[in-house]
Structures are given as structure tokens and as C-alpha cells.
Amino acid sequence: MYGGGYIPAGVEETKAQAESPELLAQFEARITRGEKIEPRDWMPAVYRKQLIRMIEQHAHSEIIGALPEGTWITRAPGFRRKLALMAKVQDEVGHAQLLYSAAETLGKKREDMLNDLINGKSKYSNVFNYPAETWADVAVIGFLIDAAAIVNQVANSKGSYGPYCRALERICYEESFHLKQGHSVFVWLATGTPMQREMLQNALNRWWEPIMHFFGPSDTMSQHTETLMRWKVKMATNDVMRQQFLNIYVPKIWDLGLSLPDPELRKDESTGQWLFTEPNWDTFFKVINGDGPCSRERLAVRKVAEERGAWVRAALRRADARYATPLA
Amino acid sequence: MPILSLDPRVNRLQVEQVPEHQPPVLVPGDHWPSYQVFHQRRRGEKHSSVGIVHAPSLEMAMAMAKEQFGRRGETSNLWVVCTADVLEMDYADEEVFRTTPSKSYRDPAGYKVNEKIDAYKAKQTP
Amino acid sequence: MTNQPLPTAPLARYLLHLADDQLVMGHRNSEWTGLGPILEEDIAFSSIAQDQVGHALAFYEYLNQECGLADPDQTAFNRPESLMVSSWLVEQPIGDYAFSLVRHWCYDQAVYLRYESLSQIQDPALQALATKLRGEVKYHTFHANTWMKSLLQGSEESRLRMLTALKEVWPMALGLFESWSGEKALMEQVGHAGQPWYPGERHLQQHWQAGALESLVLWSVDVEALGLHKVEPVLGGRQGYHSEHLASMLEEMTAVFRLDPQAEW
Numbered sequence: 001m002y003g004g005g006y007i008p009a010g011v012e013e014t015k016a017q018a019e020s021p022e023l024l025a026q027f028e029a030r031i032t033r034g035e036k037i038e039p040r041d042w043m044p045a046v047y048r049k050q051l052i053r054m055i056e057q058h059a060h061s062e063i064i065g066a067l068p069e070g071t072w073i074t075r076a077p078g079f080r081r082k083l084a085l086m087a088k089v090q091d092e093v094g095h096a097q098l099l100y101s102a103a104e105t106l107g108k109k110r111e112d113m114l115n116d117l118i119n120g121k122s123k124y125s126n127v128f129n130y131p132a133e134t135w136a137d138v139a140v141i142g143f144l145i146d147a148a149a150i151v152n153q154v155a156n157s158k159g160s161y162g163p164y165c166r167a168l169e170r171i172c173y174e175e176s177f178h179l180k181q182g183h184s185v186f187v188w189l190a191t192g193t194p195m196q197r198e199m200l201q202n203a204l205n206r207w208w209e210p211i212m213h214f215f216g217p218s219d220t221m222s223q224h225t226e227t228l229m230r231w232k233v234k235m236a237t238n239d240v241m242r243q244q245f246l247n248i249y250v251p252k253i254w255d256l257g258l259s260l261p262d263p264e265l266r267k268d269e270s271t272g273q274w275l276f277t278e279p280n281w282d283t284f285f286k287v288i289n290g291d292g293p294c295s296r297e298r299l300a301v302r303k304v305a306e307e308r309g310a311w312v313r314a315a316l317r318r319a320d321a322r323y324a325t326p327l328a
Numbered sequence: 329m330p331i332l333s334l335d336p337r338v339n340r341l342q343v344e345q346v347p348e349h350q351p352p353v354l355v356p357g358d359h360w361p362s363y364q365v366f367h368q369r370r371r372g373e374k375h376s377s378v379g380i381v382h383a384p385s386l387e388m389a390m391a392m393a394k395e396q397f398g399r400r401g402e403t404s405n406l407w408v409v410c411t412a413d414v415l416e417m418d419y420a421d422e423e424v425f426r427t428t429p430s431k432s433y434r435d436p437a438g439y440k441v442n443e444k445i446d447a448y449k450a451k452q453t454p
Numbered sequence: 455m456t457n458q459p460l461p462t463a464p465l466a467r468y469l470l471h472l473a474d475d476q477l478v479m480g481h482r483n484s485e486w487t488g489l490g491p492i493l494e495e496d497i498a499f500s501s502i503a504q505d506q507v508g509h510a511l512a513f514y515e516y517l518n519q520e521c522g523l524a525d526p527d528q529t530a531f532n533r534p535e536s537l538m539v540s541s542w543l544v545e546q547p548i549g550d551y552a553f554s555l556v557r558h559w560c561y562d563q564a565v566y567l568r569y570e571s572l573s574q575i576q577d578p579a580l581q582a583l584a585t586k587l588r589g590e591v592k593y594h595t596f597h598a599n600t601w602m603k604s605l606l607q608g609s610e611e612s613r614l615r616m617l618t619a620l621k622e623v624w625p626m627a628l629g630l631f632e633s634w635s636g637e638k639a640l641m642e643q644v645g646h647a648g649q650p651w652y653p654g655e656r657h658l659q660q661h662w663q664a665g666a667l668e669s670l671v672l673w674s675v676d677v678e679a680l681g682l683h684k685v686e687p688v689l690g691g692r693q694g695y696h697s698e699h700l701a702s703m704l705e706e707m708t709a710v711f712r713l714d715p716q717a718e719w
Contacts, residue, residue: 041419068486071335073484077711077719078527079511083504089487090500094396097493101362101380110382119350131334135710135719145353167379174400183464185719193717297331300343301489306353308341309491311615313358315608316384324413326362326380334705337485356594359492381494384604391600392494394593395501 016044031232039105039325050233051102051161052106053122059099060117060124064298066092068132069141077135084181085138091174098171102163105328111296118303120290127210129292136196139189142182143206144249148214150175151245160232163328190256204253205261209221212262212279213287215242363389364414365397366407375407386410458524460537460694465643466521467539468652471634471692472568473513474540477530478700479561480506481707485548498597502558505590512583520579531711533702541691545700552555552605553617553622559598560627562708564662566591571658574651580648599669606673620670620681627666628687631659 016024023042030037037043066089073089076082100110116122127145132138150172157168189200213266219225228234247267253260264277287295330342359382377396377404383389389408397404432438461467483503486645490496514526523529543561548554569591572584633655645651653661670677677683690696711719 038419040416050525062492063488067335067338070337070488071333072710073487074336074481074706075709077708077713078531079507080516081719083507083511086487086504086507088486090497090504091400091492093488093490093496093500094399097381097396097497098379104362109356109359111352111356111358112422114359115352115354118346120334120346131332161602187388188718192340192719193714195714196717196719297333297338297343299346300331301333301338301341302355303346304341304343305349305491305714309551310353310358310491311609311611312491312495312605313360315355315612316388316604317360318384321357321361321384322410323357323361324410324414326411327364327414327416328379337489341489382492383494387600388604391597392498395498396494399501400499 016046017224019044032159036165038162046193047231048106050228052103052108054122054134054233055099055103055164056113056124058104059096060122061128062092062096062099064124064128064302067298068128069138070278071132074139081185088142088178088181091178095171098167101165101326101328104326105163107325114306118299120299124287126287126292127214129287129298130210131294134199134203136189136199138154139182139185139200140203142178143186144211146178146182146250148211148245149243150179155235155241159235164233190258191311201258208261209279213284221257243274348414360384363408363447364410364411367397367403370404380411428451461521461523463521464640466517467514467636468640469517471539473510474538475544476506477510478540479544480510482544482548486554491551502594502597509587516580531708533637535696535704536694538700539692539694541630542688542697543630545697545703547699550615552619555601556616556619556623559602560623560666562591562594562598563666564630566595567658568664571652574645574647576644576646600626603673607673617680624682625685626688629689629691631655632689632692634692
């Protein structure tokens with residue numbers, strides 16, 4: 001699963017021009033024709049940089065995303081839920097593996113990416129910096145965060161970089177299982193005992209703001225992304241994706257008689273657009289900068305996992321190992 | 329002091345906060361080299377490239393590939409090969425293939441005889 | 455199941471040993487998911503954990519349908535520790551990766567032998583089930599062997615860690631083969647080929663030990679120096695006596711389920 005909330009740095013197109021106007025023209029023509037860019041093609045340095053940054057953030061979001069739901073892995077109630085949650089969290093790790101591989105094709109090693117994650121240099125989706133307090137949080141994450149991730153990933157899977165698109169194709173397929181299992185837990189709680197329903201409503205209330213933050217700030221607040229959109233790095237605006245999400249999922253929540261903690265939330269039938277209270281974007285930026293409720297824990301856990309595995313990896317490292325950039 | 333987590337597994341790990349200036353936890357080569365994985369769905373079908381795994385040996389690459397690329401759907405067989413052993417053609421040389429599709433004399437579609445036969449038949453009919 | 459006595463029919467009791475072991479082992483192994491030593495291994499080990507929980511479910515389903523036990527969720531998530539018949543080996547905390555791997559290696563070889571034997575049973579449903587599940591365990595043993603071999607022959611540190619884990623695991627691994635009350639009766643049951651299908655715990659243990667020691671010698675482990683030949687097995691699990699770790703594990707595993715054991719989750 002992935003969060004948008006991805007904030008690209010402004011792209012200085014003039015730099016790409018300066019590298020080679022001729023190659024740049026060929027590169028852009030290829031993208032315009034709908035062809036994919038492959039790892040060893042010529043590409044503007046900024047395109048490479050932005051892609052690494054984006055795919056790496058996506059990979060980090062998967063590996064860190066395994067933690068909030070992992071919170072409940074030893075406590076999932078009953079066989080069906082236990083097996084499903086194990087498989088789902090495993091998939092998150094699997095997605096991280098696929099995405100790190102895609103990023104590696106652009107020339108950044110997995111070790112460097114993980115180091116940058118642990119030391120806080122590189123970001124991941126904000127949404128995973130929130131705690132999963134009860135079993136109902138598993139339902140909300142599995143259903144709504146995965147749903148939001150699908151909106152984002154389906155858009156990105158039509159982007160211009162071949163290895164990223166191929167990884168996303170498989171990821172989207174697996175995410176549809178996640179969404180189904182999340183929806184199933186969600187529906188079971190919503191239609192269960194009063195205690196189960198209350199648990200779910202509370203979780204929904206807690207997660208609504210992080211969910212509204214998920215696609216990132218409104219486009220009017222974001223930096224210039226025209227070049228990234230022309231290069232098919234960014235495929236849809238934050239607002240468009242948020243609207244898509246609200247349009248599909250808010251009715252499904254209301255259908256079950258649950259409420260959302262925003263009195264302004266409604267669809268404007270004349271424009272087809274959803275109206276809502278702007279979430280607090282100061283909170284969003286605070287969390288992105290490492291000050292979320294679980295930010296420190298998430299990084300510390302990742303660090304300990306890598307450290308505890310260090311002897312295993314070191315024992316099998318060979319001086320004559322031949323590293324080559326993966327072909328993906 | 330260890331971080332107090334909602335995850336009982338994390339509490340058992342006794343996790344400490346990452347210090348402000350954290351030196352790299354992973355050293356170069358830490359995650360081993362990569363192996364390309366080829367997957368065959370059913371007997372009789374061809375193996376297709378599906379991705380990579382990082383592993384310390386061919387045997388371990390196979391053990392890892394089995395679950396990363398064979399945990400859903402059907403699988404009949406897998407190949408793994410060290411990425412460093414693969415020679416890839418440069419995309420910049422893609423033009424060497426540019427004229428190939430137009431070499432109709434290599435394709436069945438390049439041989440159309442029906443018009444000739446029809447014309448011949450038409451001539452034979454009185 | 456809380457107040458339901460343990461099944462007395464030998465076959466049901468034997469299957470409950472298998473099911474409880476698989477459930478507890480799968481649960482323990484799942485604790486590594488997301489925290490494994492490298493991404494690829496995290497995925498592989500999680501699959502093994504899932505297989506084990508899945509096998510437990512398959513046996514509980516059989517016990518429910520054919521032997522009158524409560525449904526699988528009640529049997530697994532609503533039973534006191536004293537009625538659990540899993541072995542001490544599986545309930546131990548995950549330890550370092552060496553401990554988890556050595557346990558996995560010992561455990562899955564034993565499971566493989568049990569499934570081989572079970573696939574000789576007369577009951578076609580169980581026969582088919584054992585044959586099907588054996589395929590998954592074949593991968594488990596391939597995975598375990600690859601790791602054992604690699605880390606025993608890896609660095610000085612990895613070899614030391616693996617040997618330390620072996621010493622710790624071995625007595626509990628022997629305890630997997632604890633004799634039990636219905637054993638004799640089950641040994642007399644005739645399988646589909648007209649021969650007894652279940653050779654008894656002593657025989658299974660000898661078979662397991664011979665295979666395991668052979669591999670260890672192949673990987674240059676001095677099993678005598680390690681003292682593996684003279685350890686006493688850790689027993690009690692099959693009679694409901696457990697180490698302090700099972701109760702806390704069960705408390706955690708059933709924490710949500712117990713909020714309302716009759717609710718649908």
C-alpha cells in the first residue's frame with residue numbers, strides 16, 4: 001500500500017535542456033508516443049532523481065506499512081483473520097522488495113535506500129506514522145488506506161518508467177486482495193455486536209484526518225508539477241485522486257450507518273465534486289518531518305530489524321560476490 | 329529507555345529510539361547480489377522473467393524466489409540466474425532491429441498467391 | 455471447547471498433537487513477519503508460518519467434522535493451556551534468528567516424517583490431506599536445510615550461534631516424540647496397504663535423529679563434542695504440562711477473540 005502525500009521537489013527543466021537538447025527531445029517524444037522508458041535509456045538527471053525518490057518512498061511506505069497492521073498479527077481473532085493478516089502483511093514486505101528492485105534499476109542500491117530510511121533522510125507515507133490502537137484499526141487500514149493506495153497506484157502504473165509500471169501491475173493485483181479482506185473485516189465489525197460497531201466507529205474517527213491527508217496537500221498548495229506530469233512521473237493531481245477516493249468509498253461507509261467526523265462532508269450534485277473541511281495541513285507537515293505519533297517507533301523498529309539480521313547477512317557475504325544492477 | 333509500543337512483538341524486541349546522527353546500519357554489499365528469476369506457470373509453457381531476488385547463492389536465491397514469485401497462482405518450475413551473468417543489449421542500439429519487421433520475404437504474409445491463382449482460373453474459364 | 459475434555463480416541467488425540475504443534479509453531483514463526491533479517495527471507499518465512507497455521511486449521515476441521523470436537527476457532531482460540539497438547543519446542547519465544555532456524559529445521563523434518571506416515575492411513579480423506587500437506591513441508595525442509603548449511607558454514611559468528619541454538623533446541627526437539635497413552639492402539643491400526651501406518655514415537659524419533667545427525671556430520675558439526683547424543687528429552691507437552699511461555703502466548707493470541715468469543719470476527 002502506498003500513500004501519495006508525495007511531494008516532489010520543483011523540477012528545473014532548464015537543467016534537462018542543458019544536458020542534451022537532442023536526447024531530451026527523443027526522450028519526450030518516446031513518452032508522448034506512450035512508450036516506456038527502460039533502465040539503460042538516456043534520461044534527464046532530474047527524471048532519474050525524481051523517480052528514485054518516488055519509488056524509494058513507495059518502497060519505504062510498504063516496509064513501514066507492514067508495522068501498523070503487524071501490531072495485530074499475533075492477536076488476529078480466528079483462523080480466517082489470522083491467515084489473511086499474515087498474508088497481507090507478508091505482501092507489504094513483498095511489495096517493498098519489488099519496489100526497491102525497481103528503484104535499484106535506476107542506480108541506487110538497496111542498502112543505501114534503507115540507510116536513508118533509517119536516518120530519516122528519505123520519507124514515506126505519513127499515514128503509517130499513526131498507531132493501530134484496536135483490531136478495528138486493522139479494518140480501517142485494510143479497507144480504506146488500501147483503497148486510497150489503489151487509486152494512487154493504478155494511476156502510477158500508467159506512468160513512463162517500465163520497471164515501476166511492471167512492479168505496480170503485480171502490486172495492484174495483490175492490493176485488490178487486501179482491499180477485499182479489509183472490507184470483509186470492516187463489514188463484519190459494522191454488522192456485528194454493539195461493542196464491535198463502536199470499536200469500528202472509533203477507529204474511523206481516529207483515521208479520518210490521516211486518510212484526508214493521504215493524497216497530499218491540495219494542488220493549489222503544491223509545487224509546480226507540470227514537467228513531472230508531462231514526463232509521466234506524476235500521473236494525476238492530488239485533488240483528482242482524493243475526489244475519486246471520496247466518490248467511491250464515502251457512500252460505502254455511510255451505507256453501513258457509520259459516520260465520518262466531518263459535518264461539511266457531502267457531494268455537490270451540481271458539480272459532482274465532494275465538499276469537505278480542509279484537514280489541518282500543519283499537522284501533515286509536522287508528521288512528514290518526523291513528528292507523528294509513531295514516527296520514532298517506526299524507524300527504530302526498522303533499524304532494530306536490520307541490526308538483528310546483520311550477522312545473518314554478514315555471514316553469507318562473499319568478498320568475490322559480483323553485484324550488477326538488477327534487470328527488471 | 330525502550331519505546332513502549334502497541335505491538336507486543338516490538339515490546340519484546342526492546343527497541344530504542346534512533347539517535348540523531350545515526351551512522352549507516354547497512355554496509356556496502358550487505359544485501360548480497362541479485363539473481364534474475366524466471367517463472368514457468370505450467371509444463372509446456374515457457375519460462376518468463378518475473379523479477380529479482382537478493383541472495384548469497386544460487387540455492388538460496390531459489391529458496392527465496394519460490395515464495396516471492398510463486399506464492400500465488402500456479403507454478404510448475406523456476407530458474408534463477410546471477411544478474412552479473414546476463415549480458416543485456418544496449419537500448420541505444422535498438423535501431424539494429426528497426427528494419428526487421430519490414431523484411432516481408434521472411435514472413436508468411438510476404439507470400440500472397442491467391443490473386444495470381446484467381447487470375448489464372450479466370451483466364452482458364454471460357 | 456473450554457470445558458470439553460480432550461478426545462480419547464487414539465487417532466483424534468494424535469491429530470490434535472499435530473494440529474496444536476502446527477498452530478503454536480505457525481504463530482511463533484509469524485512473529486518474524488515484517489522483522490526478518492532480509493526482505494526475501496521475511497517473505498519466505500512468513501509463508502512457512504502461514505502453511506503451519508493452515509495445516510492446523512485443516513486438522514481441526516477434520517477433528518470437528520469426524521471426531522466431534524468444537525469448530526476450529528473455538529478449539530484453537532478458546533481452550534485453556536492445560537488442555538493444549540503441543541510440545542515445548544514450539545511454544546518457546548522466537549529468540550534470535552539462529553534459534554528460530556534451528557527449531558524450524560528440527561521441527562519440519564519431524565513433520566515431514568509424520569506426514570509420510572499419515573499418508574499411509576486407510577481413511578482416504580486423511581490420506582489425501584497428508585499427501586497434499588507434505589508437498590508444502592518439502593519446501594520447508596529445503597528452506598531449512600539451505601539455511602542450516604549456509605550458516606553452519608558461514609562466518610565464525612554464525613556457526614557459533616547455530617551450534618548454541620542446536621544445543622538449546624535438541625532436548626526439546628526430542629520431546630516432539632513424547633510417548634502418549636493411545637500410542638500402542640494407534641500402532642495396531644492397519645493402513646491402506648495392509649500394514650500399520652503409524653510406527654510409534656520411538657521409531658519416529660530414531661528415524662528423525664538418524665537423518666538429522668547425518669546432515670550435521672555432513673556440515674562438519676561434531677555432535678559428540680556438542681553433547682547431542684546424551685541429552686534427555688523435554689517432555690510434558692502431550693499431557694498438557696507446559697513451560698511458562700505457552701500461557702502468555704495464548705493470552706496474546708486470543709486477546710481479541712476473547713473480547714467476545716461468541717461474536718463473529
